[in-house]
Amino acid sequence: MRYAQLVIGPAGSGKSTYCTYMQRFAQDSKRLIEVVNLDPAAEHFDYQPAIDIRDLIQLDDAMEDEELRYGPNGGLVFCLEFLIENQEWLKSQLIGADPDNELSTDPDGDYILFDMPGQIELFTHLTMGKKLVQLLESWNFRICTVFLVDSQFMIDGAKFLSGTMAALSVMANLEMPHVNVLTKMDLLSKSARKQLDKYLDPDPRALLSDLTSESAWGPSVNQSYFSKTLVRFIPMNIDDEDSLHDLLLQIDNVIQYGEDGDVKIHDFDPPDNEKENDDSKLFME
Numbered sequence: 001m002r003y004a005q006l007v008i009g010p011a012g013s014g015k016s017t018y019c020t021y022m023q024r025f026a027q028d029s030k031r032l033i034e035v036v037n038l039d040p041a042a043e044h045f046d047y048q049p050a051i052d053i054r055d056l057i058q059l060d061d062a063m064e065d066e067e068l069r070y071g072p073n074g075g076l077v078f079c080l081e082f083l084i085e086n087q088e089w090l091k092s093q094l095i096g097a098d099p100d101n102e103l104s105t106d107p108d109g110d111y112i113l114f115d116m117p118g119q120i121e122l123f124t125h126l127t128m129g130k131k132l133v134q135l136l137e138s139w140n141f142r143i144c145t146v147f148l149v150d151s152q153f154m155i156d157g158a159k160f161l162s163g164t165m166a167a168l169s170v171m172a173n174l175e176m177p178h179v180n181v182l183t184k185m186d187l188l189s190k191s192a193r194k195q196l197d198k199y200l201d202p203d204p205r206a207l208l209s210d211l212t213s214e215s216a217w218g219p220s221v222n223q224s225y226f227s228k229t230l231v232r233f234i235p236m237n238i239d240d241e242d243s244l245h246d247l248l249l250q251i252d253n254v255i256q257y258g259e260d261g262d263v264k265i266h267d268f269d270p271p272d273n274e275k276e277n278d279d280s281k282l283f284m285e
């Protein structure tokens with residue numbers, strides 16, 4: 001079995017940092033988690049990628065091409081399309097020619113974090129994100145989307161609403177088990193943290209009255225957007241081991257990592273049945 005987290009989120013939300021810290025945390029707990037860089041524009045990150053899309057194509061290749069003449073965003077879309085077209089490259093790096101072959105020798109199976117680019121339109125309405133997910137699924141990966149949002153952009157009603165909408169767009173487009181994470185909690189002041197706590201356990205009416213007093217958003221905003229079960233955010237502090245531990249545990253539950261017995265049962269389930277019984281979907285309901 002193979003497990004993966006698709007780490008996505010707006011530019012600068014902390015995706016690469018998350019990958020570095022999660023990998024390190026896993027290492028400290030004697031667990032092997034590999035990181036794959038799928039951001040062709042990446043210039044710096046602190047982890048050692050097991051696979052790097054820049055070995056296949058770099059953003060500059062797409063931008064410097066006389067015929068293509070892409071800007072940075074179009075160039076990035078081109079690079080990911082190129083990756084999908086050259087899926088054999090990714091497949092051979094991930095699993096080799098032998099389908100039983102695994103990247104690591106971990107008896108629990110491969111566990112991979114995919115560090116994605118920050119252009120979230122790739123996952124909200126373009127098709128590349130979805131295609132990538134389908135590819136990984138066809139290679140027997142059990143995947144969870146991990147959507148990161150910078151907590152500093154979530155401390156007033158209107159921003160919280162737009163962060164929530166972004167998370168919803170990704171959920172709706174990818175149709176995958178999904179966990180939302182608030183990053184950079186260490187940077188929040190006490191008062192900001194207090195404000196955020198209000199939204200983390202949202203009372204839709206209180207939030208809406210905040211919005212009505214603050215902005216042009218009226219009560220016309222559908223209260224179900226704020227329903228706790230629909231969009232839930234897990235705060236993460238990368239300097240706090242307990243915080244990383246709790247988050248990883250939640251994601252592991254979603255992809256049923258380490259539940260050997262369960263995994264075997266699911267292997268023999270017809271696909272429809274599996275969907276219905278999949279606890280992970282609770283996060284989306």
Ligand SMILES: Nc1nc2c(ncn2[C@@H]2O[C@H](COP(=O)(O)OP(=O)(O)OP(=O)(O)O)[C@@H](O)[C@H]2O)c(=O)[nH]1
Pocket residue numbers: 009010011012013014015016017018039116117118119183184185186187237238
């Ligand atoms: N204090 C603090 N800084 C963070 C945290 N996460 C990320 N940063 C900083 O935020 C900046 C952006 O982090 P990255 O991890 O590169 O973000 P990214 O989402 O990978 O960015 P792109 O790939 O450019 O979209 C860096 O300067 C990080 O050091 C965090 O939890 N706490």
Ligand SMILES: [Mg+2]
Pocket residue numbers: 015016017039042115116
């Ligand atoms: Mg990055």
